[in-house]
Amino acid sequence: MAATRAAGAVAVEGRLLRALAGLRLVVLLNAWGVGLWTLDGAARPAGVVACLVLMTVWTGVATWGYASPARRGPVLLGLDLAVALGVLLAGPWVKGPDFAATVPGFWIMAVLFAWAIHLRTAGGLVAGVVLAGVDLALRPDVTLTVYGNAFLLVVGGPVVGYLTGSLQQMADERDRAERAAATAAERARLARAVHDGTLQVLALVQRRAGELGPHATDLGRLAGEQERGLRRLIRAQDAVAAGGSPGAGGDGSPYGPYGPDGSALAPGEPVDVAALLASLGARPGVEVVLPGGVVPAPPVTAHELVAAVVACLDNVARHVGDDARAWVLLEDLGDEVAVSVRDEGPGIAEGRLDDAAAQGRLGVRESVCGRVADLGGTATLDTGRHGTTWRLAVPREHA
Incomplete structure (x- = not known):
C-alpha cells in the first residue's frame, strides 16, 4: 500500500x-x-x-x-x-x-x-x-x-x-506546487535561451532577407513563419503553466545555475561583472561606463545580469535602429549590483509590453524582468519621449 x-x-x-x-x-x-x-x-x-x-x-x-x-x-x-x-x-x-x-x-x-x-x-x-x-x-x-x-x-x-x-x-x-514551480522555472529558462538565440536570429533573417536580393525572399518568408510558429509554441506552453499543470521531469530539484546561452554554469570563483559588460562596448553605438575597479559577483548573478543587459540592447537595436545610441552604467552598491541601460529612442508606448507578452515576445517579460526576478532583484522602467531607461538591480548574493 x-x-x-x-x-x-x-x-x-x-x-x-x-x-x-x-x-x-x-x-x-x-x-x-x-x-x-x-x-x-x-x-x-x-x-x-x-x-x-x-x-x-x-x-x-x-x-x-x-x-x-x-x-x-x-x-x-x-x-x-x-x-x-x-x-x-x-x-x-x-x-x-x-x-x-x-x-x-x-x-x-x-x-x-x-x-x-x-x-x-x-x-x-x-x-x-x-x-x-x-x-x-x-x-x-x-x-x-x-x-x-x-x-x-x-x-x-x-x-x-x-x-x-x-x-x-x-x-x-x-509537492505538486513545488514540481509545478520547478517546471515553470525551467520553461522560463528555456524560453529565454530560445528568445536570445533562435528567435532573434530568425527575426534578423526576416528583416535582412530583402537586402540579399530577390532569391532571399523565400528565405525571409520561411524565417518569419518559423519565428511565428515558435512564438505560438511558447505561448501554448505558458498557457499550460498558467493552468497549473506540472510537466514531466519536475522533481522539486533546482534547475540552475545557467548562463545566458542556456548552458549550465559550474559554481566557482566570483566573476567580474565590469569585465563582462566592458565587452558590450564593442557594439556599434553602445557606450559602457564602469566604476574604477573590479565588481565581483557569483557566476550565476554576473552572467544572468549581463544577459538581461544584452536583451535590453537587442531591443534598442530592433525597435530604435541598428545605429541607435545606448549607454550602459554599472554601479557597485555593496550588497547590490545595479546596471542602467538608456537609449534616446521614442519610448515604449503604453500597453506595448503587455501586447508583446500576449503575442509571445519574451524580450522584456522573460529575458529582462524574468532573469532579474529570479536573482531576487528588481527591474525598473522609465520611458517616454526622452527615451527609455532600464535599471536592473540585483543582490550580490541570491538564494
Whole structure:
C-alpha cells in the first residue's frame, strides 16, 4: 500500500509513527509502574508480569515494524491489535473478576493511533470501536470513568485519522506546487535561451532577407513563419503553466545555475561583472561606463545580469535602429549590483509590453524582468519621449 502513496503522504506517516514510537515507550513505562504498584492485589501476580513482558517485547517489535513503509501492512496492524486485545482479555484472569484497571491501561492507545495514522479515519474508528467494545464487555460494572475512557477511544481514533489525512493531503499539495514551480522555472529558462538565440536570429533573417536580393525572399518568408510558429509554441506552453499543470521531469530539484546561452554554469570563483559588460562596448553605438575597479559577483548573478543587459540592447537595436545610441552604467552598491541601460529612442508606448507578452515576445517579460526576478532583484522602467531607461538591480548574493 505504501508504494502506491505519494512520497509526501508516506513521509508524513513515517514522521507520525516515529513520534508514536516514543509514545509507546512512555505508556509502557506507565503500565509497568501501575502494574507493579497494584501487583499485591492481583489474583495471579505472575500473570500480570507475563502480560507486561509481552507488552515490552511487542513494543520493540512494533517500533521496528512501523519504521519501514514496506512492513506497514495488514499483518503488522492485525498483530498489533491482537496483542492489545490479548492483554485486555487477560485482565479478569490475572487481576481477578473485580479488577478496577486493565493490565495495559493507556498502552492500548498506541495501537489505536497506529491504525488511525496508517488507515486514517476509518482505521481509527474500527480500532476504537473494537478496543472500547472489548473493554466494556469485560467490566463487571461500567462506571462513568470507564464509559468516559471508552468514549475517548471511539472518538479519538477517527480524529487522529482525519488529522493524519489532512497533513498528508497538504504534503501532497506542497509537492505538486513545488514540481509545478520547478517546471515553470525551467520553461522560463528555456524560453529565454530560445528568445536570445533562435528567435532573434530568425527575426534578423526576416528583416535582412530583402537586402540579399530577390532569391532571399523565400528565405525571409520561411524565417518569419518559423519565428511565428515558435512564438505560438511558447505561448501554448505558458498557457499550460498558467493552468497549473506540472510537466514531466519536475522533481522539486533546482534547475540552475545557467548562463545566458542556456548552458549550465559550474559554481566557482566570483566573476567580474565590469569585465563582462566592458565587452558590450564593442557594439556599434553602445557606450559602457564602469566604476574604477573590479565588481565581483557569483557566476550565476554576473552572467544572468549581463544577459538581461544584452536583451535590453537587442531591443534598442530592433525597435530604435541598428545605429541607435545606448549607454550602459554599472554601479557597485555593496550588497547590490545595479546596471542602467538608456537609449534616446521614442519610448515604449503604453500597453506595448503587455501586447508583446500576449503575442509571445519574451524580450522584456522573460529575458529582462524574468532573469532579474529570479536573482531576487528588481527591474525598473522609465520611458517616454526622452527615451527609455532600464535599471536592473540585483543582490550580490541570491538564494
